[in-house]
Amino acid sequence: MNTFGKAFRITTFGESHGRAIGVTIDGCPAGVPFDLEYIQKELDRRKPGQSKITTQRKEADSVEVLSGVFEEVTTGTPIALLIWNQDQRSKDYSHIKDVFRPSHADYTYHAKYGVRDYRGGGRSSARETAARVAAGAVAKLFLNSLGIDFHAYVSEVGDIKVTDDYSSFDFAEIENNIVRCPDPVKAEQMIELIDGVRKDRDTIGGIVSCVISGVPAGLGEPVFDRLNAELGKAMLSINACKGFEYGSGFAGTKLRGSTHNDKFYSDEEGKVRTKTNLSGGIQGGISNGEDIYFRTAFKPVATIMIDQDSVDKEGNSATVAGKGRHDPCVVPRAVPIVEAMSALTIADMLVRANGNRLDQFKK
Template sequence: MNTFGKAFRITTFGESHGKAIGVTIDGCPAGVQFDLEEIQNELDRRKPGQSKITTQRKEADSVDVLSGVFEGVTTGTPIGLLIWNQDQRSKDYSHIKDVFRPSHADYTYHAKYGNRDYRGGGRSSARETAARVAGGAVAKQFLNSLGIKFNAYVSEVGDIKVSDDYTTLDFAEVEKNIVRCPDAEKAEAMIELIDQVRKDRDTIGGIVSCVISGVPAGLGEPVFDRLNAELGKAMLSINACKGFEYGSGFAGTKLRGSTHNDAFYADDAGKIRTKTNLSGGIQGGISNGEDIYFRTAFKPVATIMVDQDSIDKDGNEATVSGKGRHDPCVVPRAVPIVEAMSALTIADMVIRAKGNRLDQILDK
């Protein structure tokens, strides 16, 4: 499927080397202030060619608004956003027309469809995520009016990592360095490592963490559409994502229940809170009002600038030569994608939650 969400939905279209990519947003409420400059800012955070540690493909990623907006606000009808491709080099991929690149989607797309667009990976390319970021930017504008904020950042590259306690980090530092790490000292080490990996004609993986604040209690469905499950689905749909954990995650398996349980209390305003937040803001698949935080793991980019053994579509042995323009590490550009998919998930759940209680439906 090319559609994500149920009440707040996006459908993306386009390929890496096609004329354009785009997104249709359906279910966005009417009356949301539509800031095109802010949407462009989100796209600029994701776009290629922004630093020495990203792919050098040059795309302006300028967005055109086709529908769904009038006089600066959303109309409630489908919003159409289009991004033109401008810097394709399809000849860079002619050598893999009939050969399957190791750990890419070449073989699986061929097995599924019997045909594939080999230019830049076609639909399987991370180029498609620009459309998600555009859609997520609209979701963010809707959620900002509700006081819900998203802060994703690079928390790990290789064996270099920042503190696991996000409350000690300064999110204002994230956009001050090209790796998008909130720890300036660790950021320099990460940049140095990625640059060395690039010079070695290799790639490396990392982790993007995300904190969602201001989420009210009660979002999420009790069984199959649990909030944590929907967030996990959203993250695992991102290219190169290999893992998702929220709250204490896998580390929580080493604790006893007496240590892991989040005790409740009422704050001075009478709001129900938890003294700790090992649940990651989600209990029973439903938000509890605390910060939602999670970690998303990204593998090393599969395209490396050295020759690799493989086979062609007829089963003959072949050599895949490293060519083209690729990221030595995806995590710096994955930060706005993680935020976008988080925003789309929360926006969908916010709208769906309005139908859970009669008193909310009747609320004037």
């Protein structure tokens, strides 16, 4: 499927080396202030060619609004956003026309469809995520107006990691370095590691963490559409994402229940709170009003500038030459994508629960 969400739905279209990529958004409430400059800034965070540790493909990623907006507010009708591709170099991929790149979607797309667009991976390319970021920016405009905020950041590259205590970070630091890590010291170490890997013509993986604040208690469904399950689905749909954990995650398995339980109390305003938040803001699949936080693991980018053994579509042995323009580490550019998919998930759950007018949500 190319559609995500049930009530706040997006459908993305286009290929890496096609004329354009784009997205339609259906179910966005009417009356949401529409800030095109903000949407463009979100796209600029994801676009290629940002620094020495990202792919050198040059795309302006300028977004055009085709429908769904009138007098700078959403109308409640489908919103269509379009981004033209400008810097395709399809000839760079002619060497893999009949050969499957290791750990790419080349073989699986061929097995499923019997045909594949080998130019940059076609639909399987992370180029498609620009459309998600554009749609996610619209979702963030909607949610920010309700006091819901998103902060994703790089928390680990290789064996370099920051503390798990996100409360110690100044999130304003995230955009102050090219790796998008809120710890300036660790950021420099990460940049040095990624640049060294790039010079070795190789790639490396990492982890993006995300904190969502301001989500009201009660979002999510009790069984199959649990909020944590929907967030997990959203994250695992991102290219190169290999894992998702929220709250205490796998580390929580080492604790006893007496330590792991989040004890309740009433704050000065009479609001139910928890003294700790090992639940990650979600209990029983439903938000409890605390910060939602999770971690997403991204593998090393599959395309490396080193020749690799493989086979062609006839099953014959072949060599895949290391060519093209690719990220040595995907996580710096994955940060806005994680935020976008988080916002789309929360927006969808909120619209499912409340309706289709912004004033209804504010009530």
